[in-house]
Amino acid sequence: MTDAQPAAAPAPSTEPMVELTGVHKWYEKFHVLKDINLRVARGERIVICGPSGSGKSTMIRCINRLEAHQQGRIMVDGTELTDDLKNIERIRCEVGMVFQHFNLFPHLTVLENCALAPIWVRRTPRKEAEEIAMKYLERVRIPDQAKKYPGQLSGGQQQRVAIARSLCMRPKVMLFDEPTSALDPEMIKEVLDVMVGLADTGMTMLCVTHEMGFAKTVANRVIFMDKGQIVEENEPEAFFNHPQHERTKLFLSQILNH
Amino acid sequence: MASSAPVLPDLPPPAASTGALGWLRRNLFDSPLNSALTLLVIYMLYLLVPPFVKWAFIDADWKGTKHEDCSRVGACWVFVRVHLNQFFYGFYPAVQQWRVNAALGLLVLLMAPLFVKGFPGKPWLALGTIFGYPVAAFYLLLGGRFGLAYVETSNWGGLSLTLVIAVVGMVAALPLGILLALGRRATHMPVLKALCVVFIEIVRGVPLITVLFMSSVMLPFFLPEGLNFDKLLRALIGVMMFASAYMAEVVRGGLQGVPKGQYEAAAALGLGFWRSTFLVTLPQALKLVIPGIVNTFIGLFKDTSLVLIIGLFDLLGTIQAANSDASWLGFSTEGYVFAACVYWVFCFSMSRYSQRLEKRLQTGHKH
């Protein structure tokens, strides 16, 4: 793991990048998100951790409307997230997402995967879209795989392509939903390195992960969620060394001692 | 900056999203298009269902024995009741019908343990059923020995004939299909492989009706003069050929699904071709494709109805015959609805069973 200091966040405008106020969500009868309040400043890096079923994935999936919240308000870059399709489309252009299972399109090459959205959503000419794609493929350090199909790549390579694919849309926020949980151990490092490099460029990031080393290196804030609510949030130093809440202490002891 | 929170209680969700109202909103009316569709479907059901129920149940005639007992307003189930014996036994003499019951009962008795989980010796039971039952059933139904009166096959008919054809077809198809599949996979014996491929592809590429025509019309020509073949036997030969070709493909799929390591391990242990096939690879292959085998049987069961075209009186054939009975004209609808119900009950239960089997076997095969 690199020991470089995280880059200083660019002078933030006072308006937060992402803001959740009093957000509640139910699945059928289950109350899965309880009174979530969260403000993410521009350039901030947030790591969200917690036991499974705590609602952390659900929460970030609400931010790009893959899940809908029933109560409360979500604002992304000044736009409110509602059922309004136009709003949703605009927000999804500014919010990138990396999935646990990559979700690359198997019938398209790596290059086509990355160029698809810029061509069809941002109406970029093909050549320009491919140039952008190659630029980001170089950034994630696999430009030589551009003509291959996802089925021919390893898990770590596929996830890096997935990151490049989201970056091609030039989003303002990147959401990561357990990006390394489905990878073999020797491939986790290459993906985390890319994510650290991304943080260095000043990207606003919300990351659900169990990789605590990454949290210590990169995060401005660590949030602990349990049973649908935010239990504790703090800077990494304070969070890991002086957890306040009983539940946080229990979780950290389980995760850091195995 | 630290913060910590007390445990929040679970709140109930907002009213309009649960309960009956919420379910209705989510499932039937969640968009203008869906609401319009829901109303359209309800209207269609309103047009179709009440008249049918009225015809089939409310106005229907259930009691009676004669044609005049039927008013023409509703369905005349008297027609079905009067002919029920014929629909089941065909023209089998009434006195001897216990033999048909015995044959069927024997089949059920032999097959029942196969459905009981953990019953010992299932493979042996299955093998014994496949090879032993047809012989037993043959003598039971045909007679002429062991003190049983001889009943010509032309008197066999109805649902019992359908079952005979389906069961015999299936029972013969399994061993034949296995041999064909093994032959098709024998890459080191190209002549044998070619023969199997040609047989399978020809039989699968033509309609069943042409196979039946061939076996019932052409078979007598290929045999020495004077050797007369029973009509049912000719049809059975056609059905067996047809089913074995389809079964061969199903078994071949299973053999392909057995991991290569199994073949290698068996060979490494010194087992020759036949031993390793019957002890190692074939059992695994068959287990893999049990749903496929059941589906083939369902298809076969439906296809038995085609024998009416070559003059045999299976279930559909007896119903057709009853429809043309001069004293019961005009009730063809009731006849076909009855046939549809019987076939549907059989096929639906078998397909449900096959789906359950598939689910059970899939979860057991996670690797």
Added chain:
Amino acid sequence: MTPSKPPFWNDPKVRAIVFQVLVSAGVIAVGVYLVRNLLHNLEVRGISTGFGFLHNRAGFAVNLTLIPYDEDSSYGRTFVVGLLNTLLVSGLGIFFATILGFVVGIARLSRNWLVATLASAYVETFRNLPLLVQILFWYFAVFLNLPPPTEAIHLGHSAFLTLRGLYLPWPEPEPGFGWTLGAFVVSVGAVVFLVRWARRRQELTGRIFPSFFASIAILVLVPLVVFFATGSPLEWSKPELDGFNFTGGVAVIPELAALLLALSVYTAAFIAEIVRAGILSVSHGQTEAAGALGLSRARTLRLVVIPQAMRVTIPPLTSQYLNLTKNSSLATAIGYPDLVSLFAGTTLNQTGQAVEVMSMTMAVYLVISLVISLLMNWFNARMALVER
């Protein structure tokens, strides 16, 4: 140094050859025996061999012929008539079954519970009923119970449903119609160019042109304008009651209607399942990823879901088309004059030349099966997902 060869009775290659020689000898011996019996039996019954019978006079009429045919036509012509009728009902059946099957398959995946349940009920009902039962039901219980032409059921203004068949108006083009046809051909060419141009423009500038709607507009409007400009040169032959029957228009005999209906409804139930499985095979993560990138639902379907679903759908779909074509042979049961009914039925009965007739009939179906299998293999090889 090469390894020594085993004694020949233990050499697997030798064994294989010996086994095959024995099997071939056995098959040939059985074949010779059967053929000798065949020739003997044919001779005894005075049945001739060879295909000369195809030139003989058939001597029977057929109630649906796509080419001119009468009692003096030869058996060879009967074969062609039967073949055309088989292709007719199969082609129409494939068309209707595909449309119905796709609609029901997509309906099964609808979020509307009523629609989804109804579609499921449709599939479970018609899949589990033998096709022959359905054919007989439609023919005997429905079409033969329709009223006679004098009391026909009116469908709209000029279509009639009767015991004798479904009577529909039929277009009869007049001399100037060629212009409209030409205009249609020209608009097809124009559409091809338009689509190409729009795609090139998108690659270069990124701007998207609504080529789908524009194409539809061109294909419909241009021929229509030309049609009216040339004085609407199209006459409709309408069926009219003349005595006890209808003249004019086109008559769809009840046999064809019943067979077509049963085939379409039955096969559509299987196609619906195939379509459903195809769409479900594309994991939900694909739709989510496309949505997360900002693609609209329509674009997600077109660019991500459908290409993947098609790979899984096309092979079993062609298999069903093949089944439908083979199942059309059940026409014999209700007297629709298809290939099996006319040739392997009537002609075989009259000439007794079972071997020639059956081989010709089976050859036709085999050729169709082979062609479709080859097409499918080629398609599979081209579309397979590239993997490690």
